[in-house]
Amino acid sequence: HVLDEVYAKDMIGQQVIPLVVANRFWPKVNTGVIDVFGTRRQGANKSQVEVWSEELRRLKTHELNLASVPIYDVSIWYNQLHLRLWNGDDRKPLLRFADHLNDRIGSDGVANGILGEIKTHRWAERGEMQAQSNRPIKKNEDALSALGYYAVYYFGPVEERAVQVIRTKRRYF
Numbered sequence: 001h002v003l004d005e006v007y008a009k010d011m012i013g014q015q016v017i018p019l020v021v022a023n024r025f026w027p028k029v030n031t032g033v034i035d036v037f038g039t040r041r042q043g044a045n046k047s048q049v050e051v052w053s054e055e056l057r058r059l060k061t062h063e064l065n066l067a068s069v070p071i072y073d074v075s076i077w078y079n080q081l082h083l084r085l086w087n088g089d090d091r092k093p094l095l096r097f098a099d100h101l102n103d104r105i106g107s108d109g110v111a112n113g114i115l116g117e118i119k120t121h122r123w124a125e126r127g128e129m130q131a132q133s134n135r136p137i138k139k140n141e142d143a144l145s146a147l148g149y150y151a152v153y154y155f156g157p158v159e160e161r162a163v164q165v166i167r168t169k170r171r172y173f
Contacts, residue, residue, distance in 0.1 A: 002097045007113050007143060013048055017055040029064065033150045036070040069149045077148025079158040084151055085118075095151075114143035 006019045020026060038048035046054070049066050056063055071077055084095035103119045104112035111117040121141055 002095070002101065002114065002147065004098060005101060005114055005143060009112075013051040014055055017052060018059060021056070021059050021061050026061070030062070031065045031067060033069055033146070033153045034066045035145075035149055036068050036072075038066070039068045067153055069153045071149060071152060074145070076157050077145060077152050080151040080155060081144070081148045083158050084155075111140050114147060117141055117144040 004023060004025055006016065006023055008016050008019060032052075034048060041047050041050075049068075052064060052066060081095070085093050097115060101113060101115055103115040105116045105120060106112055109120065111120045117140060121144060
């Protein structure tokens with residue numbers, strides 16, 4: 001269940017963290033998921049894991065265990081979300097969203113929430129002469145990829161099972 005979201009644009013971690021801590025569900029949160037690049041320093045800057053740790057100490061609230069998920073191919077989290085959102089023709093989805101979340105999309109066509117991102121998420125078309133298969137368009141999908149990272153962290157990657165061939169041994173008389 002996705003109970004709530006803090007959806008912010010054009011803000012840095014130090015500005016977003018107080019919004020997260022102010023959320024009514026914060027006292028129940030103890031684990032977060034961050035992509036592998038959030039654990040790395042870029043130049044003299046601190047990693048996002050360090051930023052979160054310092055900012056939470058400054059705000060005098062509990063620490064957050066930020067787990068790193070090394071996903072380098074977007075299809076890994078996309079396949080996990082696809083499985084959770086669409087579970088067959090007659091079955092209900094395994095991933096549910098709170099009623100107060102809505103599919104906000106601005107007049108410019110940019111989503112302003114995770115349901116809006118799901119609604120506007122697109123895959124690139126593959127042309128006749130292109131070698132690369134269809135891939136998701138990496139635009140306006142931050143909340144969607146964060147949810148995908150969590151799903152992969154919690155459930156593991158989706159793996160296709162090999163088709164099992166049952167061999168029949170025939171007896172001849």
